[in-house]
Amino acid sequence: MxxxxxxxxxxxxxxxxxxxxxxxxxxxxxxxxDGWRTGLAALGWGKGLGYEPSRFxxxxxxxxxxxxxxxxxxxxxxxxYTNLSTLIxxxxxxxxxxxxxxxxxxxxxxxxxxxxxxxxxxxVNASSSMDYLWTITFILIAYWSLLQKRxxxxxxxxxxxxxxxxxxxxxxxxxxxxxxxxxxxxxxKNAIRNIIRFVSSALIISVICYSPLIIKYYLGFLxxxxxxxxxxxxxxxxxxxxxxxPGSICLIVFIVIKRKGLIQWNWxxxxxxxxxxxxxxxxxxxxxxxxxxxxxxxxxVLWIARWLNRKNITIFTSLVIFNNILSFLVFQPEPEGxxxxxxxxxxxxxxxxxxxxxxxxxxxxxxxxxxPDSVVVVAWRExxxxxxxxxxxxxARKDELLKNRIVFSHNSGKQWRKNTYLVQGSHREKRGDxxxxxxxxxxxxxxx
Numbered sequence: 001m002x003x004x005x006x007x008x009x010x011x012x013x014x015x016x017x018x019x020x021x022x023x024x025x026x027x028x029x030x031x032x033x034d035g036w037r038t039g040l041a042a043l044g045w046g047k048g049l050g051y052e053p054s055r056f057x058x059x060x061x062x063x064x065x066x067x068x069x070x071x072x073x074x075x076x077x078x079x080x081y082t083n084l085s086t087l088i089x090x091x092x093x094x095x096x097x098x099x100x101x102x103x104x105x106x107x108x109x110x111x112x113x114x115x116x117x118x119x120x121x122x123x124v125n126a127s128s129s130m131d132y133l134w135t136i137t138f139i140l141i142a143y144w145s146l147l148q149k150r151x152x153x154x155x156x157x158x159x160x161x162x163x164x165x166x167x168x169x170x171x172x173x174x175x176x177x178x179x180x181x182x183x184x185x186x187x188x189k190n191a192i193r194n195i196i197r198f199v200s201s202a203l204i205i206s207v208i209c210y211s212p213l214i215i216k217y218y219l220g221f222l223x224x225x226x227x228x229x230x231x232x233x234x235x236x237x238x239x240x241x242x243x244x245x246p247g248s249i250c251l252i253v254f255i256v257i258k259r260k261g262l263i264q265w266n267w268x269x270x271x272x273x274x275x276x277x278x279x280x281x282x283x284x285x286x287x288x289x290x291x292x293x294x295x296x297x298x299x300x301v302l303w304i305a306r307w308l309n310r311k312n313i314t315i316f317t318s319l320v321i322f323n324n325i326l327s328f329l330v331f332q333p334e335p336e337g338x339x340x341x342x343x344x345x346x347x348x349x350x351x352x353x354x355x356x357x358x359x360x361x362x363x364x365x366x367x368x369x370x371x372p373d374s375v376v377v378v379a380w381r382e383x384x385x386x387x388x389x390x391x392x393x394x395x396a397r398k399d400e401l402l403k404n405r406i407v408f409s410h411n412s413g414k415q416w417r418k419n420t421y422l423v424q425g426s427h428r429e430k431r432g433d434x435x436x437x438x439x440x441x442x443x444x445x446x447x448x
Contacts (some may be wrong), residue, residue, distance in 0.1 A: 010110060011098055015091050018117065022127040026083040028355035029384070031128030036358075036383035038063055038129050039078060043390055046070025046078075051212045057221045058213045061163035062131040075391055079129055086134065087127040090117075093137035096144050097298060103147050104268060104302065108313055112305040115317040116298055120324055120347035121241040121290050128355075132294045134164045139171060139295055146178060149185060151198035158198075159205025161295075166210075166222075167282065168295055172202065174274040182267055240330065240347060241290040242297075244323025250316050254308065262307055269306070272299040324348040357446035362388055364444045365408075365423065366397055372404040374419035376442070379426030382410045 030039040037054035044052050045067025054063055066082045073081045094117055101109040116122060125132045138161035145154035158175065161168040179186050179194050186194050207214070213221045239248050255262060263269070279296035286292075305313060323346060330344040344350070362384035370376060378385055385408050389398045401407075420439045424447040 011095070011113070014110065014113065015094055018094065018126070019087060019091060022087055025124070025127040025352060025355070026080055026087065028079075028352060029359040030079045030082065030387075031125070031130055031355055033358070033380040033383050035079075035129040036387055038066060038131075039082065040383060040387050040390070042066030042070045042078065042082065043075060043387060046073075046075065047390075053213060053221070057166050058210065059131045059164055060209045060212060061160055062129075062134055064212075066129065076393060082129040083127045086125075086129060089137045090126040090133045093133065093140050096137070096140040100140060100144055100147065100298075101302070101305070103144075104306070106302070106305045108305065108310045111310070111313055111317050112301060115305070115313065115320060116301040118317070118321040118324060119242055119297060119301075120244070120320075120351075121294060122297060123324055124348055124351040125291065125294075130291070131164045132291050135161050135168055135295055136298060138164060139168060140298060142171070142175070143298075146175060146198075147185070151179060151186075151194045152201050155198040155201030156205050158202040159209065162202070162206040163209025165295075167292070169206070170278045170282065171275065171295070172199070174271055174278065177274065178267075178271050181270075237290045238293070240323075240327065242293075243320050244347070245328040247316060247319040247323055250319050251304075254312060254316070258307070258312070269303065272303050275299045276303070322346075357444075358384055361423075361444035361446050365442065366394060368421075368442055370401075370404070370406050370421060371419045372406065374404075374406045374421060376406065376408045376421040376423070377411065377426065378408050378423045379410060381423060381426065381444075382408055 030036045034055065038059065039054075041052055041054040041063045044050070045064065047070075051060070051064060051067065053059065065085065066078075069081050069085065070078055094113060097116060098109060098113050101112045106112055117126065122133070122136070138157045142154045142157035142161060145151075145157060154175065158168070158171055161171070175198065176195060179198060180191055210221075239245065242248075243251060276296050276299060279293055283293055304316070308316065325346040325348070327344050327346050327350070328342060330341050330350075358381065362381055365376065365378060365381060365385055366388055368376075388394050389401075421442050422439055424441050424443045
């Protein structure tokens with residue numbers, strides 16, 4: 001049983017198992033609608049149309065990488081290869097996170113790794129075509145490089161992280177303080193040189209990454225604001241997509257009964273706390289997707305792992321993993337609105353089904369027999385419809401739609417055709433609602 005006492009072989013089994021259980025998700029399309037928009041950007045590059053960001057302010061490291069993949073992969077299944085590239089990068093991140101946990105001498109390293117990578121928001125995006133896990137992996141490599149006294153390498157990977165998601169530029173401040181206030185790792189006499197090496201390498205790489213956008217839009221691509229979500233809704237999704245209801249309750253109980261050991265300030269907790277605080281402030285300003293908080297997750301988990309003993313963190317991790325299988329107090333969309341279920345299938349299964357439904361719905365919407373001169377309001381399914389219509393397989397149908405003046409629109413504010421179709425589930429429409437007038441509601445398979 002000596003093998004079981006060696007953490008590295010067990011880590012290898014964890015990495016292998018993690019890869020295997022993500023195989024079904026790899027074949028489920030690009031993931032969420034923004035993933036399909038990223039796929040559209042990659043397809044444009046693969047077709048030789050140049051680089052156009054999937055959405056502003058742009059995610060060039062991911063979009064351009066997928067574009068290169070699109071040059072060599074079949075477009076009908078491009079998501080398999082883009083999802084696989086994310087999964088491979090995620091597995092690299094697992095290895096570096098394990099090394100970071102060992103560096104900080106946390107007594108339960110494998111449990112700490114499992115806790116981070118089985119957080120539902122992390123787990124479901126570990127094999128999607130979104131940028132979230134790219135960002136996390138680059139941040140982890142940057143942090144590991146700083147711990148190894150390599151500021152230039154750290155800056156390079158922070159630059160790649162910024163190139164994958166602009167908001168990770170927030171890490172410049174805590175990492176700079178790490179360089180200055182850690183004399184045991186970075187001697188004060190070399191502080192200025194280390195700062196210059198770190199900052200210059202981060203800025204050079206990030207500017208190179210965004211140069212296609214800077215050349216085309218100057219700084220206009222930075223003017224991106226999203227409508228605010230209400231805090232109640234955002235808070236609900238934070239609970240479900242991070243620790244789940246049982247895990248959240250468990251964490252609150254631990255805070256109450258073990259609060260004395262929660263905060264013991266040292267350079268580690270100061271750095272992690274600054275990162276967590278920066279992202280929480282950003283989220284409070286713009287309470288959008290839970291996934292926007294993900295770059296802070298590795299450091300929040302490090303804090304928890306430093307605080308809880310082996311028994312308590314094992315209980316907590318088990319509850320978080322269980323949330324992927326079975327969830328509680330879940331609101332699910334129904335044809336007539338939201339329905340609350342006390343117990344439902346886990347977050348991971350729900351996401352898998354939603355990705356499958358998205359792909360199935362878009363295929364259905366393309367083939368639906370619309371009347372000529374129509375607008376079809378498809379909302380978040382627009383990216384999927386747009387992607388499939390660019391494929392050679394749907395070229396005949398695309399020509400037919402154009403010939404009959406049938407267009408797909410994101411919202412109902414662009415009803416410039418004789419006939420209007422609303423896709424059920426995309427809006428707050430209700431069956432038989434008289435306010436809709438002559439609008440036809442289309443029911444894709446996922447809403448039946």
